Amino acid sequence: MTEKKTKVRVASFSISLDGYGAATDQSLDNPMGIDGKAVHEWVFSTRWWSQIVGQEGGTEGIDNDFLKRGSENLGAWIIGRNMFGPVRGPWPDMNWKGWWGNNPPYHVPVYVLTHYARPPLKMEGGTTFYFITEGIHDALAKAREAANGKDIRIGGGANIIQQYLREGLIDELHIAITPTILGGGERLFDNVDLRKLGYECVRFEASEKVTHVILQHNKKSL
Known part of the structure; x- marks a missing residue:
């Protein structure tokens, strides 16, 4: 039996028509920037999203299928510090524990790229945040080990995805x-020159x- 190869992938990353993945002026009150939430509206009505946040209802169909597909076979995540929270610069304290409450929706190890060290943060539901200061290759090596053959999801923001x-x-x-x-x-x-880097479109569906x-x-x- 052939061993399944670990994939590094980005899934359900929303962008506007003019190419933006996040709006300007990100803050505690507007984590996606001013009007940035509009880019992600397609997610919130799906059945899979309702299940993620512990609610009932939601719609099925194309959007639900793609969103659910992004969560399959995941063994680890890699995210940028801005996706973890609004704090910039050195950590003032260890009080900020993410946007998601005590039980984040990841349920696997999450490697947070940052310039400022911080001890691992263990949360409910199987999520542990590890704060990586040695760059994208170090984060990927640690994520591969933790994923144990499953896929690794790069969560963003845009700058982190560009680096990978x-x-x-x-x-x-x-x-x-x-x-x-x-x-x-x-x-x-x-x-980012996608063509020169060897990327090609293999599927599109509206x-x-x-x-x-x-x-x-x-x-x-x-």
Whole structure:
């Protein structure tokens, strides 16, 4: 029996029509930036999202299928510090424990890229946050070990995804293009030549709310 290869992937990463994954002026009150939540509206009505947040109801269909697909076979996450919280610079204290309460929706080890060290943070439901100061390769090596053959999901933000893309380390990228215009914020593909790096579109499918695009890394083209 062939051993399944660990994939490094981005899933359900929403961007606006003008290419922004997050809006301007991110803060505690607006973690996705001013009007940034509009880019993610397609997620909140799905049945899978309702299950993630412990609620009932929600819709099935294309959007639900793509969102659920992003959660399958995951053994670890890698995220940027901005995705963990709004605190910038040295940690003032250890009080901030993420946006998600005591039981975050990850349920696997999560490696947070940061310039400032912090002890691991164990949460309910199987999530432990590890704060990595040695860069993207160190985070990926630790995530591979923790994933134990399962996939690793790069959660963002845009800058973190760009760093892994430029190194050709992401095997699959699922983006959800929404019919919104933000006008500013963090662009996903700034200074990233996807074609030169060996990425190609292998699937696109639209629902009433969003267009789903899957890019895969074709290592043979390098």
